Amino acid sequence: MTKLIISEELTSILKKQGDKTLEPIVNQLLDMEVDENKKDYINYISVAVDNSAKLSYLTKAKIAALNPPSFWEGEDTRTWDKDYRIMAKPGKVLKQLIPDVSDVILEKFASMYKNESMICGECLNEKDVVIVKGENIRKYYSEEYYSTINCQENDNNSYLHESCMRHEEAQEYFGIYTKNSCVSMAILFDEYGESISCRCILWAINGKNYYDRIYAVNNEVNRHMQACLEKLGYINISEKNIISPYNYFSLRVQLDYGKDDLDHFPYLDTMYWLNGRILSNEQTTGAVQLQDTDGSWSRNTESCDNCGEEFEEGSDSLHTIRIGSHRHENMCEDCCGWSDYHSAYIADSESVETDYDGLIHDNYVQPLHDGKTCHEDNAVELYNGEFAHEDDDILKDVDGNRFISGDSQFEEIEGEYYNINSIAYDNIQQRLEEV
Numbered sequence: 516m517t518k519l520i521i522s523e524e525l526t527s528i529l530k531k532q533g534d535k536t537l538e539p540i541v542n543q544l545l546d547m548e549v550d551e552n553k554k555d556y557i558n559y560i561s562v563a564v565d566n567s568a569k570l571s572y573l574t575k576a577k578i579a580a581l582n583p584p585s586f587w588e589g590e591d592t593r594t595w596d597k598d599y600r601i602m603a604k605p606g607k608v609l610k611q612l613i614p615d616v617s618d619v620i621l622e623k624f625a626s627m628y629k630n631e632s633m634i635c636g637e638c639l640n641e642k643d644v645v646i647v648k649g650e651n652i653r654k655y656y657s658e659e660y661y662s663t664i665n666c667q668e669n670d671n672n673s674y675l676h677e678s679c680m681r682h683e684e685a686q687e688y689f690g691i692y693t694k695n696s697c698v699s700m701a702i703l704f705d706e707y708g709e710s711i712s713c714r715c716i717l718w719a720i721n722g723k724n725y726y727d728r729i730y731a732v733n734n735e736v737n738r739h740m741q742a743c744l745e746k747l748g749y750i751n752i753s754e755k756n757i758i759s760p761y762n763y764f765s766l767r768v769q770l771d772y773g774k775d776d777l778d779h780f781p782y783l784d785t786m787y788w789l790n791g792r793i794l795s796n797e798q799t800t801g802a803v804q805l806q807d808t809d810g811s812w813s814r815n816t817e818s819c820d821n822c823g824e825e826f827e828e829g830s831d832s833l834h835t836i837r838i839g840s841h842r843h844e845n846m847c848e849d850c851c852g853w854s855d856y857h858s859a860y861i862a863d864s865e866s867v868e869t870d871y872d873g874l875i876h877d878n879y880v881q882p883l884h885d886g887k888t889c890h891e892d893n894a895v896e897l898y899n900g901e902f903a904h905e906d907d908d909i910l911k912d913v914d915g916n917r918f919i920s921g922d923s924q925f926e927e928i929e930g931e932y933y934n935i936n937s938i939a940y941d942n943i944q945q946r947l948e949e950v
Contacts, residue, residue: 522561662705667733728753779810821850
């Protein structure tokens with residue numbers, strides 16, 4: 516037997532729950548030993564990083580693969596890594612640990628966990644969330660004001676100290692936040708009240724308030740912030756936030772200052788499509804993308820596979836080649852041409868403008884007896900191995916050989932044509948002489 520190991524975060528949730536009927540089962544879990552020889556053995560139970568409504572754990576096979584030392588001697592750092600862990604609903608995990616638990620207790624446990632994991636620790640009062648605007652947004656984006664208390668670097672959902680906009684050189688980028696009245700920022704101060712442990716951009720759009728991706732020093736603070744914002748009536752618009760569920764909203768907001776009013780822009784997490792003074796979480800025609808880290812904006816572009824010239828995504832100037840060795844490549848109008856004959860675009864390097872059939876792929880070009888060209892399907896082979904266009908005045912001799920009208924090699928006798936060098940010609944000549 517070995518001790519059931521429960522993370523500090525989950526232990527905090529279990530200890531502070533207030534349902535008396537759950538106390539026996541909670542105490543059993545906190546003091547529990549499990550048989551590592553059983554096939555369904557699990558251990559290292561915790562709150563799931565990617566979905567706090569679920570628990571995560573290691574199976575017998577996962578533990579064997581990691582082969583961590585005992586809990587008391589120190590863990591393998593991968594033990595709590597989300598990439599190695601299994602997620603499941605809390606009721607299923609409890610049932611696996613305590614098979615004889617009643618359905619009533621299972622339901623109560625699942626409900627308790629859902630409610631407590633949304634808050635995860637002592638719930639912060641609404642007053643603990645400070646909402647700032649204007650230049651204070653710029654101020655608290657700076658890493659100079661980031662708290663270093665209780666930092667969780669590994670498996671942090673959105674680690675504040677890894678924010679791409681934390682550096683001094685990014686300070687001049689925040690005009691879209693500081694100048695626009697629809698933007699504010701929620702922050703949480705650490706226990707000393709000078710540095711922040713969490714921040715989150717807020718958007719006021721059409722009478723409703725929304726919160727974007729939350730950055731925090733650890734996941735517990737992250738959940739604190741999200742729980743408080745939910746209590747304040749803010750709506751989540753970032754799929755990166757911990758608490759589920761996340762529902763997609765199509766959002767557009769009219770800015771006071773937009774693309775032509777500002778020189779620099781920060782990296783925006785969710786509302787990053789800017790079209791003039793309209794900011795959206797959806798791409799629109801002509802919109803630029805605010806997800807560069809150097810203060811600039813960019814467009815989604817596609818390039819010609821032949822010359823490399825770039826065009827805005829969805830541009831009418833790029834065409835997909837449908838025939839030849841460049842099939843499925845995208846080329847600009849300088850590198851390809853439309854073929855009415857093929858009803859497709861052809862790379863210039865593989866196309867020929869024929870005399871009869873316009874632009875066609877060079878694999879299908881047939882040179883003709885008179886120096887002209889056409890598609891091979893429209894060419895007729897002559898007796899001498901040359902070709903003529905099917906619309907030319909083509910005749911056939913008695914042996915089935917085709918030739919161009921007026922060819923001196925053929926002679927008409929009694930309404931039929933003979934090659935003057937053929938046996939058939941000699942025979943008809945002999946018969947005529949005898950007559």
